[in-house]
Each structure stands twice: as structure tokens, then as C-alpha cells.
Amino acid sequence: MPFSDNKLTVRSPADLVTAVPYLLGFRPSDGSIVVIASRDRRIVFAARSDLPTPSTPASQPVDLAANLIPVVRRQQPITDLMIVGYGDTDHLDPALRTVGEAFTASGIPVRELLRVTGTRVFNLDCDNPACCPPQGTPFDPTASLIAVQATAAGLVALPDRAAVAARSAPVDGAARDGIRDATRAAATRLKTVSAAGSTGVDEAGAQAVRDALRQHDGGKRLTDDEVAWLTLLLKRPSVRDLAVDLTEPNDRHVTLWADVTRRAEEALVPAPATLLAVTAWRCGDGALAAMAADRALQVDPAYGLAGLLRQALHAGLPPSVFEQAIATDRTNPSGQ
Structure with missing residues (x-):
């Protein structure tokens, strides 16, 4: 989904994952991957897809990236990418890394590679416990300034795709x-x-x-x-x-x-x-x-x-x- 006018101020990974439902219009379910393209720190595009299940061939994340990369390229010029996955570590982390590596190899730098598990966000590319504790960073979407900004801007986040x-x-x-x-x-x-x-x-x-x-x-x-x-x-x-x-x-x-x-x-x-x-x-x-x-x-x-x-x-x-x-x-x- 392209965005002609950003109305949310995102300053941290917690802000970003809080903003995602408002960018998409609904809250992603576990097993989702969201790719967010930015231009000079301004979000210009967001797209959601289903991540392959653990039982699918290892080539599936590569195929997923191959489908997403040309879509993101059409948003040019973009300066970097943020990727957010939803679910448990064993399933998501390898697939997210594969997708992130594919984007990087294509010449599109990945600034954030994040996983959301419950109400915690994990940065897969940062091992500094001062900013990215191993137990994840808690976030509360209902108490976030992002939610206030989104509501004021008329943005809505429905519970799920079914809604x-x-x-x-x-x-x-x-x-x-x-x-x-x-x-x-x-x-x-x-x-x-x-x-x-x-x-x-x-x-x-x-x-x-x-x-x-x-x-x-x-x-x-x-x-x-x-x-x-x-x-x-x-x-x-x-x-x-x-x-x-x-x-x-x-x-x-x-x-x-x-x-x-x-x-x-x-x-x-x-x-x-x-x-x-x-x-x-x-x-x-x-x-x-x-x-x-x-x-x-x-x-x-x-x-x-x-x-x-x-x-x-x-x-x-x-x-x-x-x-x-x-x-x-x-x-x-x-x-x-």
C-alpha cells in the first residue's frame, strides 16, 4: 500500500510495530511478514504476506522474497527497508533472515529486521542488551502515542483480515x-x-x-x-x-x-x-x-x-x- 502523506512519527522499533496495523488497516496475525519501505526516513509503502509454514520447502522464503522485491522496487526511489515478522522464534527467525538477505543482495538495504511475539518486539540484527534485550522490548499499542496520532489522523486498525x-x-x-x-x-x-x-x-x-x-x-x-x-x-x-x-x-x-x-x-x-x-x-x-x-x-x-x-x-x-x-x-x- 503506497502512502502519499505520512501522519505517524516513528522513533523506535516499538513505535514501528505499533504503527503497522494502522499502515495496513488491520492487525497482522501470527505467520505474517510485513515489508515497509521508506524514503529518507519517511514511510512510503507497506505490504503484508503470509510466511511459509515450517513444513514447506526451504526454498519458499526465497520465492516469497523474489515476489516482494519487484513490488518494492516499483516504489523507487527508496532508501531502506524495514521487515517485521509475527509469531514464534523457531518458525520466523530463519525465514525472516532469508528474506532480509535476499533484499540486501538485491541492493535494497534492510534497516530493521524485527519479530513480534505477543507484546514484545525483538531486533534480529542487534545483540546489544542495552537497546535490544534478549527477552525482547515490551510495547503496549493502546498506550502508545502512535495510537493517538493514528486516531487523530483518522486511521483505523481492524482486529484482523476477516474484519x-x-x-x-x-x-x-x-x-x-x-x-x-x-x-x-x-x-x-x-x-x-x-x-x-x-x-x-x-x-x-x-x-x-x-x-x-x-x-x-x-x-x-x-x-x-x-x-x-x-x-x-x-x-x-x-x-x-x-x-x-x-x-x-x-x-x-x-x-x-x-x-x-x-x-x-x-x-x-x-x-x-x-x-x-x-x-x-x-x-x-x-x-x-x-x-x-x-x-x-x-x-x-x-x-x-x-x-x-x-x-x-x-x-x-x-x-x-x-x-x-x-x-x-x-x-x-x-x-x-
């Missing part, structure tokens, strides 16, 4: 029944509008998008009828593209598209899920953006814009490439 995925998970029960009925009624309404030609559908779509954004900005949640009508109209690439253009990179609009994605009928999920991915990406929330794009592609593996976004996120590209992706997608004959 991020839940933001775009479908509703069920009575909520699902209600949206299903509303979508049937909206489909009948759309047939009437379509009979007048595509111009009328585009005009209805533009109105629905503007109404949704205005209502949500005013603190009003969309009704089932409004969600159903909006999601049917978003199937048209022209309406979805207008929504992309009108949506702003703020938490309100992330919340809007997350809500619409959760409530949309399954076949209608790709467009709002992609809008959620775009908006989250613009806000710097790479984890949510990737999961939302995946949600769109689960329903429609050929959905063009979601695929472009997923490729960009995997490559570690910044949102500044988005306009180029949009231009490419809008000339796609598939219309998606």
Missing part, C-alpha cells in the same frame, strides 16, 4: 429478503425506462448516483428500493464510470459503497464492489481495496475494471495510475 472482508460480505436473513423483493420491483421499473431508449437509462443512472452520494453525505442510509434501483443501473458501464468520477476519496463514500456492495443482489455485486475498491484504494486502504476487487471478481471473473485494479494492487502501484487504468477499461469492447 476487513466483513465490510463487503453480503447481508442475509430479513435484510436479504428485503433487497431481493426490491430488486424484482426495480427490474420491472427498469424495463419501462429502457423502452424509451438508452439515453433515458443513462439519465436515470446519473440521477440515482447523484442522489445516493448526496443522501449519504447528508447522513441518510439508502433504502432497499434505492439500493436495488442503483445497483441495476450501475450495470451500465457509463453509469458506473460516472460514479467513479463523482465518488470522492473519503470515509463517507467508502462506507456508502461498502453498504451497497453488502446489500446488492449477488449478480449485481461487481459494479458497487469495484466502486468500493476504487474508493478504498484512493483513500490508501489497500487491504479493503483488494478484498473488494476480489469480491467483484468472485461474481464475475471477467469484470474488466476490477481485474485492472487487482493487478495494480498486486503490483504495488500507486493510485496515480488509476486514470490510465480507467482509460484502458473504458476502451474495452467488453464494456466492463
